[in-house]
Amino acid sequence: MTPLDVAAFAWSALRAHRVRTRLTCAAIAIGTGAVLVLTALGEGARTWIADRFASLGSNLVVALPGRTETRGAVPMAVSSTRDITIADLEAIRRRMPGVRRVVPLVVGEATLGYARRGRATTVVGTSREYLELRELRVESGTNLPDIEAGRAMPVCVIGRTIRRELFGTANPLGERLRVGDATFRVVGVISEKGQSMMVNLDEVVLVPVASAMKLFNLTGLFRVLVQVAPAADLNLAQRRLEALLRERHDGELDFTVLTPGAIAASLGNIIGLITAALVAIAAVSLGVAGIGVMNVMVVSVAERQPEIGLLKAVGASNAQVLGLFLAEAVVLSLTGGAVGIAGGTGLAAAARLAFPDFPFHVPPWALGLAAGTAVGVGIAFGILPAARAARLEPLESLRRKA
């Protein structure tokens, strides 16, 4: 009995009852397809979140002024909110151990002007380390100068879109760009990276932090980004930064320290859990479909009892009969599984077309898992009817009326 013989036998038996075979296949297909689509959805959501946060760097601790209540996402401005100042920044840089980069951030909107052209855009006051932190380079010119954070200097690095819109094909390096009321000399152009945490880096102007504070008339920083070593303990870094700032703020917790990497990880975990729950629900439908397979096999064994008797009379062993009927259940559920995989993958592809921004993809392991599950369902729900067929007495079975 070759595998081909077994498959041909199973296939011919299933073809003999097309309607019930198709219905059972449909049930398996729905179960498998649902598992696949929901897995793809969950994976997509996780990748999406990870992508959003990856651009921030995972080994990052962020300090911002004001208090964010731990229980809510709404920042509760405490009455005595104090700025996080450049002095705070210098203190962190001096006193916090295990720090790789401490990057100030000030953000404002300003109107740019060059020749007759102008546009409004986001101006980011920071240090040269900002681009390093974001793993960006300048595609031409240089980064911001290596100066003390407290020192203003009228130079800027511009995004690619700004360059194209204001300078066209001309070389922007050395040109004087009006930013609000001040004038900055363009020293570099940022290489392309696109969106990074809601800021399109192609459309920004980077200036030294002190210059931005002067430009926007600010006394404090918007954010301080503290990058620690890749393997460092983020919780420890968070506690240290908190303690240090608290000490400098007269023991008041009028600021917030966040770890985006940890947030991304826990968001990822939450999405993973939701996905698992959804997939589990889909798996229930697969289980129900499995009962359908079992039902079909029970009926099949009952109505083919004379045939089973005959198989034994012409020399089929119990194991061979078991194999034939188990194969029938597996072929049944695997066919349904294949339809479900095709349908699920097609649905995922359609969703990708409809929402191109969302990384809605079926991971390869999910395909294998779906096919494996279909086979597993066939075996799990086919084994009992098949064992029953194998145990039948040949003589009694032969005499049974079909």
Next chain:
Amino acid sequence: MTEPGAPAPEGEPIIRLRALRREYRMGSQPVPALDGVDLDVPRGELLVLMGASGSGKSTLLNIIGCLDQPTSGSYGLEGREVTTLPEPDRVRIRREKVGFIFQTFHLVPRMTALRNVELPMVFAGVEPRERRQRASETLEAVGLAHRVAHRPPELSGGERQRVAIARALAMRPPILLADEPTGNLDSKTGEEIVRILIDLNARGQTLLVVTHSEELAKIGHRILRMKDGKFL
């Protein structure tokens, strides 16, 4: 005709039954279907078993074909005791030693004549190419060369029984067992089947036929009549 159950005159019998009993339980009462049967069948014999329904003739055939097991007694097949054999050996006897022909043909309706004839060879593990060859040769031998690709529902009763005979012959078993082989056929097609059986026997095939029909019984070298699980 010789004496019922008398030993064969020459050579070792292919089938040797001694004090064979088969009881069925009806409630708490054991009912004997075979009540101590002795039988020797020499190689090449065409033996006919006759008797009313319930006389035990089919039970005897089923025990010889290893479809049923005796309650007590001894069954020797080609000199080997069968009653004590474990199931895998009984499977091999069904595969290699006996071929069954049933009154109701028992073909698998969704398989072609060829596939039906191949079936015993599938279980015996004969190579696909060889078994296809042998199946079509055997179908040709029963005059069905033109029907190999047809399925049983497309065949007449006589043709179906010929497919079943080809299937019984596929493994070239030393013993052919036929249980009312013409019982479901009209007399004309029945005769065709009878001719095939006689022909097979003429070429040395040991053949046991169970029947009600006096007509069919005439082909036997020996006719044994049964009643209440015993030879008359």
